[in-house]
Amino acid sequence: MNKKEINLILQEGEGQFIEFKENLDKKFAKEIVAFANASGGRIFLGVNDEGEVNGIKITNELKSRITDIAKNCDPFIHVSLKESDSILIIEVQEGFNKLYQCSDGFYMRIGPNSQKLSRDQILELSIKEGKIRFDEQICKDFVFEDFDDSKFEYYLKLAKISYTLDRKNILRNLKILKDNEMTNAGVLFFAKNPSKYISTSKIRCVLFRGNKRADILDRKEVDKGIIGNIEFAVNFLNEHIPVRFEIKGIKRFEFPEYPEEAYREAIVNAIVHRDYFENGEVAVEKLKSKVIVNNPGGLIHSLPRKDFGKASRPRNRLLADLLSKTVFMEKVGTGIKRIKDYCMKNNNKVDFNFDEHNFFVEMIPLETVEETRVKTGEKSWVETTQKTVEKTVEKTVEKILEAIKENPYITQKELEKVTELGRRGIEWNIKKLKEQGVIKRIGPDKGGYWEVLI
Numbered sequence: 001m002n003k004k005e006i007n008l009i010l011q012e013g014e015g016q017f018i019e020f021k022e023n024l025d026k027k028f029a030k031e032i033v034a035f036a037n038a039s040g041g042r043i044f045l046g047v048n049d050e051g052e053v054n055g056i057k058i059t060n061e062l063k064s065r066i067t068d069i070a071k072n073c074d075p076f077i078h079v080s081l082k083e084s085d086s087i088l089i090i091e092v093q094e095g096f097n098k099l100y101q102c103s104d105g106f107y108m109r110i111g112p113n114s115q116k117l118s119r120d121q122i123l124e125l126s127i128k129e130g131k132i133r134f135d136e137q138i139c140k141d142f143v144f145e146d147f148d149d150s151k152f153e154y155y156l157k158l159a160k161i162s163y164t165l166d167r168k169n170i171l172r173n174l175k176i177l178k179d180n181e182m183t184n185a186g187v188l189f190f191a192k193n194p195s196k197y198i199s200t201s202k203i204r205c206v207l208f209r210g211n212k213r214a215d216i217l218d219r220k221e222v223d224k225g226i227i228g229n230i231e232f233a234v235n236f237l238n239e240h241i242p243v244r245f246e247i248k249g250i251k252r253f254e255f256p257e258y259p260e261e262a263y264r265e266a267i268v269n270a271i272v273h274r275d276y277f278e279n280g281e282v283a284v285e286k287l288k289s290k291v292i293v294n295n296p297g298g299l300i301h302s303l304p305r306k307d308f309g310k311a312s313r314p315r316n317r318l319l320a321d322l323l324s325k326t327v328f329m330e331k332v333g334t335g336i337k338r339i340k341d342y343c344m345k346n347n348n349k350v351d352f353n354f355d356e357h358n359f360f361v362e363m364i365p366l367e368t369v370e371e372t373r374v375k376t377g378e379k380s381w382v383e384t385t386q387k388t389v390e391k392t393v394e395k396t397v398e399k400i401l402e403a404i405k406e407n408p409y410i411t412q413k414e415l416e417k418v419t420e421l422g423r424r425g426i427e428w429n430i431k432k433l434k435e436q437g438v439i440k441r442i443g444p445d446k447g448g449y450w451e452v453l454i
């Protein structure tokens with residue numbers, strides 16, 4: 001740092017990142033702690049409060065005392081020392097292991113002052129820094145009459161865990177049962193109605209008519225536990241996301257507007273990384289030309305913004321560990337990259353936006369319909385999709401009607417093989433044909449038969 005830069009700082013005075021001190025006094029430790037708990041800063045030793053340089057004698061003993069003071073903070077704080085004439089500059093980086101304290105307590109740099117933190121402020125900051133983790137806390141009110149064995153057995157199947165031990169021992173091994181009491185993670189996974197104990201356990205899925213959150217076509221709010229909520233939200237988007245079909249030879253290829261792998265990953269991330277201390281719900285929204293997944297709680301404070309997408313520090317380690325044993329989370333810490341990769345491959349743009357209280361994942365088509373028309377002179381994606389779907393539906397209907405005429409007792413499974421459609425595709429086509437009066441079911445689902453009316 002040259003003299004010109006120092007003179008400019010002296011003129012500007014103390015602030016969020018600058019502190020002046022005439023000498024090494026008893027309050028020095030709190031200044032180091034305050035900067036480490038905030039965004040870092042520099043202490044100019046040998047300068048009074050008015051920004052006047054009185055100077056200080058810089059010796060190895062002085063430097064050693066400063067280093068010792070920093071090391072005696074809890075946890076210890078690394079500082080670097082620089083000299084400029086008779087001024088000693090102590091640089092304090094933002095700490096990566098917050099919260100820091102000295103013998104006088106916890107301090108935070110707020111503007112030009114180092115403010116002592118109250119009990120509630122310490123608690124709030126500890127939660128934000130991930131020192132107090134919601135999922136690992138004991139749910140004191142939980143009673144085992146509300147434990148859902150079907151959810152537990154389904155999880156064991158997904159995680160490929162054999163039921164050789166009794167239930168409590170398995171729960172202990174999974175770290176969700178402590179001293180015979182259920183953790184919040186256990187409640188979120190296995191309670192019959194998690195919101196009975198944890199009000200923030202639900203997920204909300206909404207379909208809007210346009211690109212504004214105004215005209216709601218469909219809205220669902222569910223409380224099915226972690227696994228159930230993920231499956232429901234993914235299926236909700238599956239039902240409402242357009243799919244373009246192409247027939248090549250005897251095979252049908254599907255091209256969804258958004259990749260299921262990407263929005264499934266976004267939903268899992270939202271549930272795992274949300275702040276369960278914050279009010280609100282994870283929200284999954286389908287707009288006309290956008291998919292948004294939103295969860296309460298921004299980035300965990302100990303993760304610098306510059307490291308977003310490169311490093312991962314899960315807010316809820318236990319939830320992440322439990323999900324990592326299933327197909328829903330391939331590898332902890334790689335979710336953001338996978339979302340980007342899936343969207344890029346599917347020709348979607350994805351944006352990640354976050355503040356102190358919320359985290360948003362927004363997926364949109366890379367080009368709008370109008371942009372595509374202008375640039376290529378071709379028909380829009382929507383128009384092309386509509387034509388392709390109409391042709392595909394006509395051929396599928398012909399196959400279904402021919403199959404029913406040949407075998408009125410044909411089953412849904414057999415129709416799936418004939419048409420190469422999935423269960424949902426067959427159900428949709430059968431429903432439409434019945435509504436149009438083309439076919440009629442005679443007798444019960446099992447043992448009955450189909451009648452073609454045209």
